[in-house]
Amino acid sequence: MTAHPIRKRILLAGVALCAVLFGAGQLFGGAGGKKSPVAGPRTQQAEATKYAGAEACQACHAEVYEKFEATPHWKTMLETRRGPEWQGCEACHGPGADHIEAGGDKTKIFNFKGVSTKTISERCLQCHLYGEEHSNFARSAHNVNDVSCVDCHSVHAAKEKQFLLVRSQPELCYTCHLEVKPQFDRPFRHRVNQGLVDCTDCHNQHGGFVTRQLRSTAAQDAVCFTCHTDKAGPFVFEHAPVKTEGCMACHVPHGSSNPRLLRRSQINLLCLECHTLTVDSDVPGIPAFHNQSQKYQACTVCHVTVHGSNVSSVFFK
C-alpha cells in the first residue's frame, strides 16, 4: 500500500502542530496573569510543607484509605516526577497539613460536598482531561447540564469497580435517562439489560464530536457498523440514505415494538414514504405493477439487500 498524499499531510500536520504549540508556549505560556480555565491546586500551588502525605490521612481515615488503596487512584502515590500536589489523597482534596493541625477541621481542606459541579469536574479533569475519551467533557451534554464526575463516579464508595461507578450500567444511565429504560424492555431491542451491550459501547458519556455523543468505527463511520459489519460496505450500489441520513432514518436505536427495530410495523409503508414520486426528489417511485394487496406489500422479499449491494442496482442480491 503506497502512502497517500493525505496521510503524509496528516503526519506533517502533526509535526507542525507540535512545533506551533511549543513555540506558542514559549511565547505566551507561563502561569500567572489571568485565571487559568482549569482552576485547581496545581495552578495555585501551595508550599510543599502544606502537604502531609497520604499516610497522614490514613491515621484518621483508615477505612477510607483502605478502600482507596484498592482502587486505580492509588497509582497517584507513585507520581514522584511532580510534587506532592499530585499524590494520594491530596491530589484531589488539596493540601491537608492545615486540616490535620486544626484537628480535622473540614473547612481547612477541599470537600467535594457543597461545591459547584463545575468545580468538582475541573478538579477531576486536572488529571483526566487528556486523551480522546475525556477531552471533550467540558463541552459535553452532561457537563453543560450540571452533571459532574461524582454524579456517576465515586472514588471511595464505588459499586462498580472497573470505572468506579456509583451503580453499574445501564441502571446508572437510567437514573436520568428514564425514557430509555422502557425502550430496552421492548420485544425487539439491543440487549443492554442482558449485559451484552453497554450504553458506553455506542455513546461516549464524556462527550465527543458526533451528535448525541455517539462513537465511531475505526474507519470513522457510524458506530452501528462496529457490530453490524456486513452493512458497512462500501458497496457498488449504495442505498444512499444509509450513508447520508444514517441508520436512524429507518431504525430506532434502542428498542422497538417493530421487527428489526424498524420505525414502522409495515415495511411497505416505510419504503413507500420515500419511494413515492414527488417534486424536489429524485428517489424513484415504485412501478405500477407493485400491487400492495399482493406479495408486493413485502418489499424485502425481493429487495433483500437494502443496505447496499455489489451486483444489483435494485438490491435484489
Next chain:
Amino acid sequence: MRRAKILTHPDRQASASAPFPVAGFLSLPPRSLARVWVCGLAVLLLALTPPAAAQQEEKPLEGINRGNYNIKQTFEFGGRWTDFTGNLDVYRTFVDLEAGPRLLEHTLEMRSLDHKGLLFDDFFLHSFGYGGDPENVTRLRAYKNRWYNFSATFHRNRNYWDFNLLANPLNPPTSNPAVAITDSPHRMFLVRRRSDVNLTLLPQSVVRLRFGYGRNVMEGPSFSSFHEGTDILVFQGWKTTLDNYSAGIDLRVFPRTNISYDQFFTKYKGDTTWEDRSLNFRLSDGRPVDLGLIFNTGAGQPCATPLLPDGTVNPTCNAFLAYSRQGRVRTLFPTEQLSFQSSYFKNVDFSGRIAYSSADNELVGYDELFQGRVTRTNQSQFTVQAPAQGRRVSVTGDLAATFYATDKFKVVDTFHWQHFRIPGQVLIQECSQFSTSMLITANTFPAINPLLDCPRTNTLGTPVHTNSSPADILIEDISHFLGQDTRTNTFELLYDFTRRTGVRLGYRYTHREITQRLAELADQHFFPDRPNRGACAGRPLEPDGSCRVTTADSHGELFEINEHVLLFGFWARPVDQWRVAFDLEAASADRAFTRISPRQFQIYRLRTSYRVRDWASLNGSIMILERRNNVAQIEHLQHDRSYSFNALLQPNETFMLDFGYDFNDVFSQTNICFTVGSAPPPPGSVPCPFVGGLPLQGLSFYNHDVHYGHFQLMWKPIRRLTTHLGYAVTSTTGSTLILAPNTPPGPLSYNYHKPTAGLSLEMNRNVTWKVQWGYYGYNEKQLPDVFSSPRDFRGNLVLGAVRFAF
C-alpha cells in the same frame, strides 16, 4: 395454543426447518429433566454447604491472602427449568432462555498487597451466562502500576430470530394450493463472537503506547429470499469476519497538552453463500422443483395453475430447479487519526482530530446460477459472473475551542467536517438460455460472442424468446458514485448566574452536499427468435441473424442542504437536593434528502431529580421530538413524546423499592402513492396527482402508544434472607395504514408481562442459595389471522443457584 417442547424441535417444518443443532443432552422430557436438575442440585448443595455458623456479626468478605496477593473469588452456578406454551419461535426471538445447567457468574479479583506484583498489581475477571444462555460475556482487566493497563472483553451472542410477519408475503387462503408462510423468510440462527483486547504501555508516562485488536465473527444458518419470476426461500450460510488492529501513541511532552496518533487497520471478509434447498415439489420427470414462497394463484403467482391434477408441477409455471450464489467480499480499511487536546493557553481549551480512511472493497469469484423458468421472459437458465470493486474514502476533521472569558461566562465553538466518497464499479457478465417449459431443453444458438463464452446445451437451434426476454449475452459495466460533504459549526454562549443556575444559547449551521452519479455501458447480444427486442428494436441484424447493440447511459445529481439550528439550555439546582435541566433544539432546513427527513424539527428535553431524603429520590423526564417535512405532496409530520417518572426508596440496607412509569406516544404521517389493483382501496384514498402510473394516494399514518410500568422490591426480613419481587409490563396500542386486505396489524398492539420473584439465603459468609422465578407473557391484542401462526407465548422460568464466595 400448542404446548411446545423447548428442549427439542421435532415438530418443526422439514422444508423450512432451521438446521440448528439439537442438544442431545436436553432431549429428556421437561418434567423428568426438571426432577433430575432439582435432585442433583439439592445433593450438590447439601454436599458442598458447610454447617451454618452461629449468629454473629458478619463482615464483608476479605478474600484470601496467598503470597503477595489478596484473592477474592465468586462462583454462581445453577440450573434453569422452563415451562412454555405458545409460539416457540417468537419466544426464542424475544427471550431465548432455555433449560439446563449454567455458570451464571464468576468473578476473580487479585490485588497485590504491596503494589509490587510480579506480572500484575491488580487483576479482575468477570464472566456470566455460560452454559447455554444466549449472551455470554467475559471481561478481564489487569494493570501493573506504571507499566501497563490491559483489558479484554469477549461477547458471544446467540441470535435466534424468527418473527413470522417479517417479509411474509401473506399468501391468501383462497389460493390453490393455499400455503400459509408460518416462519419469517428472513429468519436467522446466528452466533456472533466479538472480542477486544487493549494494551497501554507506560500509562503514566509522558509517552504512552497503545495497542489493540478486535475480532467480530458472525456465522450460522439463516434464510433469505430471491426474486426471479417467482420468489424463493434461499438458505443463507452466513459467515462474516472483521479483524481490527490498532496502534497508537500519546505524547504529553508539552504542558497540559496531549497529542495522539492512531493507526487502525481493519479487514472484513464476507463469505456468505446462498442456495435453494426448498425443492419440495416434483416435475413429471421426477426432478425436484421449488415453486417459491408466493402462492396467490388468483393473481397468477407463481402461475394460475401451479399443480397439475396428478400433483406434479406445471412445467410452464414460474419455478426454480436450482439456484446458487457465492462471492467473496474482501474489504480493507486503513485509517490514520491525529488528535490533540490542550489547555496550555490561558483561558482557552482546544481539542481536535483529523482522520483519514480509505477502504478498498473487492468482490471476488462471484458466481450465480439459476435454472428453472421465468414465464415473462422464457428464461430457463442464467449464469452471472460479476467482479466488483468499491472504495470509501473518508476524511473527518473536528476542532473545538472553549474560551473562559470569566469564571461564569464561556464561549464554545465546535467545527466538524466530514467528507466521504464511495465510487464503485461492477462488470456483470450474464448468459441466458430460453425455453417454453421446464421439460424442454433450451436451444443453443450457434452464434459466437467475442467477449463472452457462454455455456451451451447439446441442442442446437433457435431459442424461444418473448418480447420481454433480456439479451442472451449481456456484458454490463456499471459505475456508481455516492459522496457527501458535511460541514457543521456550533457556536454556544454559556453563562452561570450562580453556582446553582446557568443558561446557554447557541447556533448550529450545517451545510451538506450529496453527490450521486451513475454510468452504464452495456454490450447486449440478442439471438433469434425476436432478435429485435429490447435495446435492439429497429436495429440491423448481424449476418447470423442476431443483433448486437452497445448502450450507454449516465446521469448524476448534486443535492445541497442548509440547516440552521437554535440551541437553548437551562439548568438549575435551587437546593442541593433538587436539580432541573432543560434544553431545546429548533431546526430549519431548506431541503430534505428523503421525504421523511425533516426540514424542521424541535427537540425538547426536561429532566428533574429530587432527593426528598437521603434514602428517597424522585426523578422525572419529558422528551418531545417534533419533525416535519410538511411541504406539498409530502405532508410529513412526526412526533415522538415520552413522559417518565421514577421513584427510589431505600431507607436502609434491608428494604428497597424502585418503581416507575413511562408513556411514549409516537405518530407519523406521510403522503404516499400506491396501487392495490382490484382490491378495495383503503379509506380516505384519492387519485394520485403524481406522474408514475399509480392510481391512488393516501396518508401513510402510524400511531403507537406505549405504556410501561415497573417496580422492583427488595426486602430482607432477617439478615440472611433477601427477597426480591418485581414486575415490568409493556402495554401498547396502535394503528397504521393497511394496504393489503386483512393484513395483521402485527406488533402494534400487545401486552408484554415480565414479573419476577426470588429468594437469596446466606448459609454463611461463603455460601448463598438462590431461587428465582421469572415469567414472560406476550400476547397480541388481535384475533388470530389466517396468514401466519399466532405469535403469543407464555414462559415460566425457574432458576436455582448456589453462590460461593471466598
